[in-house]
Amino acid sequence: MDACTLGDLLDVIGGPSVRLHTAPAGLTVPVTEALLYDAHAPLPRVPGALLLAVGVRASAAGPLARAAAEAGMSGLVVRGPDGPLAEAESAGVALLSVDEDAAWHHVHLLLASAIGARPSAAASGLGDLFALADAVAASVGGATAVEDPRQRILAYSTVPGQPVDEDRRQGILGLQVPTSPENSEQYRVLFAAPGPVRLPALRGGHLPRLAVAVRAGGETLGSLWVVDDGSLAPDAEEALAQGASTAALLLLRARAAQELARHQNGDLLRRLLDGTADPAGAAHRLGFGLGPDGNPAPVRVAAFVLDSAVSAADVEQTALRLLDLVRLQCEARYGRHACVLTDGVVYALLPALGELGGAREPQGRAGVERPSARRPEGVSTVGRSTPAGAPRRRTNRHSHKRLAEDIVGRAGQSLRVPVRAGLGDVVAGLAEVRASRDDADLVLRVLGPELPVASVAEVRPRVTLLRLTEVLGERRELSTGAWRTVLSYDAEHGTEYARTLVSWLDAGCDMAGAARLLAVHPNTCRYRLKQAQQQLGIDLDDPDERLVLWLQLRTLAGLRAD
Known part of the structure; x- marks a missing residue:
């Protein structure tokens, strides 16, 4: 599991509960555990620990900050605002504080839980899914793939020498099973079966499959597919069924980790939109780092809101469905993004590399961590998925507008409610996200049935007059x-x-x-x-x-x- 960083910790519990006063080593310093100080015992050497200054007044904790640094710890936590700021900066450790009336055992539990809750690639189970695919392939005797219910390939085996066909190659290249009526019929048969099923080859030159649905309770979580070249193990069906049981556990764990990450990223985006989050720490957490030129990667805020005609009784539930729809579409398009619902508006933070300075925009596919070193034999580097190190596609000026229009159209069909979408200006990094959010909010106010989607550049005269109206009306000498x-x-x-x-x-x-x-x-x-x-x-x-x-x-x- 990747180490939790100080920035990750603050993303989870920063704000009123725990306040950061200084971080001389930056927000990417690892935090391994929360340690209670015991004045009657030697201070242990615990690299990356946060030391809770139990029994020590904040104003007198300077020596403790130096001792924590000598023990390799990342930071010191004191009660009250008068902590040893200068000593902590001199020693190179972070200084955090909690309320003066906070109980130390509650603080310890809070910090320990937050440190342990941080999701990572390993914790998500997706890395384990690749290991499972290899194990199933070796046991069953055929190339194996793990899919989600939408036929996206989450993991695949890389056991040398196992035969594959063109469907297997194309599916892995795009991390998506090619669609066809024949494929749809096979999935119908698979998900209706209580156990493994043998499915014929779809066309000449292709190979049959042995497949099983992955279920937990009554819910279908995905499926396991094995290429059958006629040489599968005698107990292949039993081994595949056992693999499906393990896959169910891993997929449930992956779902829990992804939901936690979404919640944390949404809370962090909410604070970015309000201008209360640290941009550097947020960039590390959300994956919006530096662009190819070494400057902060440009981003843009998109805002989506339900039409005012929605009844008050339905607006909350419908807004949550809109959040899910926006999140799904952004994941499918960019992979890297963050979405949050606040004050009835769904905000999405979109990467905008290629829109400032002609930089290039990385691509990703939601929920899939694809190791660049893992490529099955016989799979070329030409396909829908861009190989590591290759040039990425360029974002054109209208890609965000098309995404917003697509979301608005889909929302109108699935929610049966008109939706409007406003795009703020592209800004140079997360430090300026609030400005892009303000733009998007203004755009929403000037949209209507005749113009449901627009960027701030497209309606600049309207939003300018809107702001002028507010400014003129607020000042007597101007009105x-x-x-x-x-x-x-x-x-x-x-x-x-x-x-x-x-x-x-x-x-x-x-x-x-x-x-x-x-x-x-x-x-x-x-x-x-x-x-x-x-x-x-x-x-x-x-x-x-x-x-x-x-x-x-x-x-x-x-x-x-x-």
Whole structure:
């Protein structure tokens, strides 16, 4: 299991419970365990431990920080805010604090649980699935693959000398079983059978299969497939059934680890969106490190929200279903991402390499850790999956927009509720995620049935006017002026000076264009403008006054020529 780091620990319990004051060695320093200090016993040498300063006042814990460093520990935890900051920095150990009234045994339990809960590739069971595939292949006598219920290949055997066919090669190259009506029928037969089944070759030149469904209780978790070249072991079916039992345990463990990782990543993304998470630690945890140029990898926030027509009784459950849909689509497209539901909005953090500086974007497939050194014999490097070290596909300017449109379309079909999606600007690293989130939120506010998906660049004028409306309305000196006089005069005398002024300004001060917008004769438009200047004291020859009047009428009064 990969070592838990200080950043991982803070992702799980950072905030009100445990506060970080300094980390001289960075957030990637390993944390191995939480150790209670005993003043009556020698301090043991436990590399990577966090030492809990039991019985020591925070202000007097300087010597303990130095002792922890000498013992190879990663950090010191004190109660209260007055910890030995300078001593910890000098000694090179992290300093953390908890509330003054926190019970040490509760703190110890909290830290120990968080350190032990950190998911990793090994803990996910996916690495063990490769070992299982090899073990089953050796026992049964044929090349083996482990699949999930959606026919994605999670692991495959690499035992030398075992025959394979083209379906096997193509499936491993794409980590997805090729689709066909014949394949669908075989899966129907497989999942209806109580045990292993023998399935014929789908076409000439291909080999039959021995397969079994992997189940836990009444739930189907996936399947095991063995290429049958006619030389399988006599007890192949029994051995495959035993392998399915082991696979069920590993898949359940993988699911639990993935759910934990999703929860932790979602909580971390929530704090990134609020601007309260450490970007460096978050980048390490979420896998958004440095780009090829050595700078922070660019990212973008996408926001999805249900149409306001959803009833209050259904909105919470429907929003959770939307979260699942967004997460699934992002996993299938990028692999590396984070999604969270907060305040009724589903936010997704998307990699944007290739959109800033022409960098390249790594690809991944959700839930699959594919060791680059493991490639079965006879499988070429040409296919849908990009081999390690090869150039990755470039992200074009519209890939995120297409993803959002696809999610909105799927959501409309499966949830039977209209969904809107806004894309913030691409930003240079996780330190600027909040700005991209603010962009996405603004975009959501200007979308409607006629435009359900847009990036902030596509609706920049709309969001700019929206923000101007808010700013102008909040400041008295910006919300007063001639526009109020015009509206009052119209209300009192039944004139249409305000609408005429907006139409003329919208038309670029072209009298004929304004008349067309108003559906009146140009002379009527000209007369109205002349009267407005004379009776209300408006100087339309002054470009500054024209600009301010137009902005106030458009934003504060909400008037448009159309």
